Amino acid sequence: MLLLDNILKSGRIRLLSLLLFLWSFPAFASQVEVRVKGDYPGLQENAEAFIGKVEGRSASNLRRYASTASSQASKALRALGYYSPVVDWQVEEGESEKPARLILNITPGDPVRINSRTVDIRGAAASDSRFTDDLPIHPAKGDVLNHGDYTNLKNTLRTRAQRRGYFDGQLATHTLEVDPKALEADIDLAFDSGDRYRLGEVTFEEGHWFETRLLHEFVTFEPGEPYHADEIAKLNSDLLGSGYFSGVDIDAVPGNAENGEIPVRVAVTRRDPRSIATGLGFSTDVGPRFRGTWREHWVNPMGHKRGAETELSGLRQSLSTWYELPLDPPMTDSFxxxxxxxxxxIENVKSELLTLGQQWQHQLDDGWLQVLSVRWEGERFNIGDDEKGTSTLLLPGVAYSKLHADSPLDPSRGYRLQIDVSGAHRAALSSVDILHVNALAKGLFTLAGKHRFLTRFQFGGVATNQFEDVPPSLRFFGGGDQSVRGYGYQTLSPENDNG
Known part of the structure; x- marks a missing residue:
């Protein structure tokens, strides 16, 4: 029996670390050609990776190198469970334009298979289902021995311990016993986790300028909660995502723990207070257009923000401004x-619209984003030659939206759902009774790993007892790139007797 786990530095198992890069090696032209008898592409690739690229050698030099190449090939096969390969070699003499070649003919033989696997979790982690569940299935009993799978299993235990706060954890036993004659291998792992560390009090270094109360509202855990690296990562992400800071440095080192509780120290760097963005573009809907935005990312130590946006095109000119107050939690809630x-x-519709409003945004426990709003709209409009009017509306509303994606940066699957409902009544400072509903669904999915499809479905409706008094901003028009293609932008609408 060979005890392999503690002799990784020997020539016998030095190949383990190299296995991590097994699949990154491209095919290459070399003076050494590996031929494996049978259908074993993985064995051939691993042998080629171990031997490496061999160039500029004469036939005599290749003969001297043959024993080294054969040894490397044997190690490569051993890493994948083939402990008794037969390696024969021959050298083909080179010609004027064709270099000499060393050919290795390999017969793998029978593989070593896993006879038993024991993974024993000790300490506090033994009762932590998030630690003990979903460990790598391989290597499993009956599998062909793969040293990469064995290393991955050990690394999973170590990595999971670090992420979940078992910083004193260690592999008390880690043996892989191989019997090449019996073609059997036995795995015995025992991980002693020790106690789980806890998250301590969060403190922010001086000089951040903001109210400490605001910064502590970004903290989603309480002192004394079990440590998890995701909590630290989320705090870092939320602080950066707030728009207040250009840099965040969080110190939560186990070495600073007192009685198993790790103090969390945060240093933040304020970003520039203001930013301006401008852009010129062209769309088939509105033609050439200019867009500009101005944002003040922090107005005062309470974290208030403000900004303005403008759009100028031949069909539309707009200017809007806003002032925002963060609520608790500031990552999702605001006023x-x-x-x-x-x-x-646009076409035969002209309008001028003035709006004033407020929005209260709150994220629900199920992930939906809720926005309660009240806005006042005053609009003067002409529709064709017949409809002219002025509307005054006080519109309370509610909106729900949800966004899901498998990746925040480059998603391959996801969806967005949104529904908006608002209404007005003549008894409440409005010139017309109206109920306005708009719903939107978007989906992204990928086929065959690289073909992405984006779907979009939208519907809406207006209920009123005086449709001619409904201003254009609350009506629905079709046509354009984002609607019914082949028709001009917003040229489709209900027609009166005059068309």
């Missing part, structure tokens, strides 16, 4: 005041 002006002249 915003808005004001805006918009002028449109």
């Amino acid at each position: 915003r005041l808005t004001a805006g002006y918009q002028r449109e002249d």
Whole structure:
């Protein structure tokens, strides 16, 4: 029997670390050609990776190198469970334009298989189902021995311990016993986790300028909770995502723990207070257009923000501004005041719209984002030659939206759902009774690993007892790139007797 786990530095198992890079080696032209009898592409690739690229050698030099190449090939096969390969070699003499070649003919033989696998979790982690569940299935009993799988199993235990706060954990037993004659291998792992560390009090270094109360609202855990690396990562992400900071440095080192509790120290660097963005573009809907945004990322130590946006095109000109107050938690909840002006002249519809409003945004426990709003709209409009009017509306509303994606940066699957409902009544500072509903669903999915499809479905409706008094901003029009293609932008709408 060979005890392999503690002799990794010997020539016998030095190949383990190299296995991590097994699949990254491309095929290459070399003076050494590996031929494996049978259908074993993995064995051939691993042998080629171990031997490496061999160039510029004469036939005599290749003969001297043959024993080294054969030894490397044997190690490569052993890493994948083939402990008794037969390696024969021959050298083909080179010609004027064709270099000499060393050919290795390998017969793998029978593989070593896993006879038993024991993984014993001791300490506090033994009762932590998130630690003990879903360990790698391989290597499993009956599998062909793969030293990479064995190393991966050990690394999973170590990595999981670090992520879940078992910083004193260690492999008390880690043996892989191989009997090449019996073609059997036995795995025995015992991980002693020790106690789980806890998260301590969060403190922010001086000089951050913001109210400490605001910063502590970004902390989603309480002192004394079991440590998890994801909590630290989330705090870092939320602080950076707030728009207040250009840098965040969190110190939560186990070496600073007292009585098993790790103090969390946070240093933040304020970003520049203001930013301006401008852009010129062209769309088939509105033609050439200019967009500009101005944002003040922090107005005062309480974290208030404000900004303005403008869009200028031949069909639409708009200017809007807003002022936002963070709520608790500031990552998702806020109160915003808005004001805006918009002028449109599209086909035979002209309008001027002035809006004032407020929005309260709150994320629900199930992940849906809820927005409660009240806005006042004053609009003057002309529709064709017949409909002219002025509307005044006080519109309370509610909106729900949800976004899901498998990756925040480059998603391959995901969806977005949104529904908005608002209404007005003549008894409440409004010139017309109206109920306005708009729903949107978008989906992204990928086929065959590289073909992405984006679907979009939208519907809406207006209920009123005086449709001619409904302003254009609350009506629905079709046509354009994002609607019914082949028709001009917002040229489709209900027609009156005059068309």
